[in-house]
Amino acid sequence: MTNPPLESPPEKPSAPRPRPFVSRFLLPLVRGGALHVGRPMSARALSAMTDAFRAGRRRVLSLEDMAEEDAVAELARLRHGRARALLIDATLPPLDEGTLRLGVAVHNLLALVHPGLLGRSAERRQEQIVAVTLPIADLGPPSTAEEVVRRHSLLARLPEITRSEHTVEYWAGRRRYVGRPPPAHLLALPRVRRVSTTSQRRLWLKEIGVPASARGLWAALQRASPLGEALDPLRLEPPPAWERILPVLRFPALCRLVAGRLVEVGIEAAGAALVPALLRFASARDAAGAGDVAFAVRLLAHAFWLDHLTVGSALPGASDLGALLAAAFDLEPRLVWPPDLDGGAPLAAAVRARFERLLTEARAGALDRLEVATTVCRFATGGSPVARLV
Secondary structure: OEOOOOOOOOOOOOOOOOOOHHHHHHHHHHHOOEOOOOOOOOHHHHHHHHHHHOOOOOOOOOHHHHHHHHHHHHHHHHHHHHHHHHOOOOOOOOOOHHHHHHHHHHHHHHHOOOHHHOOOOHHHHHHHHHHHHHHHHOOOOOOOHHHHHHHHHHHOOHHHOEEEEEEEEEOOEEEEEEOOOOOHHHHOOOOOOOOEEEEEEEEHHHHHOOOHHHHHHHHHHHHHOOHHHHHOOOOOOOOOOHHHHHHHHOOHHHHHHHHHHHHHHOHHHHHHHHHHHHHHHHHOOOOOOHHHHHHHHHHHHHHHHHHHHHOOOOOOOOOHHHHHHHHHHHHOHHHOOOOOOOOOOHHHHHHHHHHHHHHHHHHHHOHHHHHHHHHHHHHHOOOOOOHHHO
16 A cells, blocks of 8 residues: 655635545555545534535536546445454445544644655644644544454555655756655756655555554544554554453454464563553553453453463563463463353363463463462452552
8 A cells, every 4th residue: 555645735724625535545444545635624524524425416417427426336345344354244334424523633643754744843733733633633442243254344554554755866956755756847858957766665654654644543543443453552653451341252263263363473472561561550540340351361361271272382481471371370360261161170170270380480480470470360359449559
C-alpha cells in the first residue's frame, strides 16, 4: 500500500469536502493502492457524506458517481471476505456512519504529515486538526464480535501504509517530492540536464510516526478497533494495553483467535510485551478489576497450554511470562489450570512438571520478577491492590 499523491494543502478543518471518498481513500485503504489525502475533513463534511451514503439517498448523476457506486460495492465485498476469515458468520459490512468516522479519522491522521502543514504554524494547525478529529474517532469499544471484525476489516492494513519520497538532482539544483512523483518535465533529457532520481518508501507508522499532539487521537482509534492490536502484540506503536484489548477478548471466537496468534508469534516474545502491559494495567488506579487481571492471566496460560500441545517452546522461568505463570501456579493453580482437566492424566503430569520447573528457574534467576508477578496474581485472586507498582 502506498501513501497518496498529496493534493491541495490543508485548510480549516471546518471546510466541507464533497469528494469521492470511497473510491479515492476507503477502497485503497482496504484493497491497496494510492490513498488520496487532501484537506482535513470536519464533522460537517462527515455529516454530509453520511447523509449522501444513506440507503435511498444516493443519486447517480455522473460518471464519477457511477465509479463511486462501484467502489462502494467492491469495498463491501472485500471487507466481507476479510471479516469472514475471522468470524465465519459475519454479514456484509454496511457503509454506515461508524465506517465513515473511522475512515475520516485515518484520513486526518495522514493529513497531519501533509507537506502543506510545514512551517511556523505547523504544530498549532496539527492541534486544531486533532481537536476536530478526536470526537469523530472516539467511537468507543465495539459492542459485538461482528462489529469488532467489521471495524478491523477496514483498518487491518494501517501498518502497511507507506509514503513515497523522491529526490531529483539536476544541473540547476535539487528538489524533493513527498507523496507524489516528480513532474515529467523535470525528468526530461536526463543526460543533457544530468538528472538523477533517488526514491524510497517509508512506513508511515514505524518510520514517520504519529505526531505527539495526535497521541490521544491515535489511542482513540485503537480503542475503537482493538483487534489489530490484539493480533499484533509485538507492535510498538502504541504499546499493547489490556484496557483496549480486553473488550475484544470477551468474545470467545475472537479470544481463541488471539490466543492462537500468541502461539504463532512465540509465547516468550508475546509475553515480553503483554506481561509488562498487564503490570501497568493492574497497577492503574480505578482501571483494572481483579476479574480483568485474572482473565488476562488465564489467557496467557491458555496460550502456554496451546504452545505445549503444538510447538513445545522452551519457555524460561526467568522470562516475563515464565515468572507470571510460575507465580500463578504457586499462588493459585486455578489461574493456569483448565477446570475440566483431570489432574491424573499424562498430559496434566507433563504440564505440572513444566510449571514446577518454571517456578524453580524463577526463584533461582528472577526472584524480583517473581515477587512482582506474585503481587499481580494475588490481586487477581481478590487480594490487595497492586499499589506498589504504581
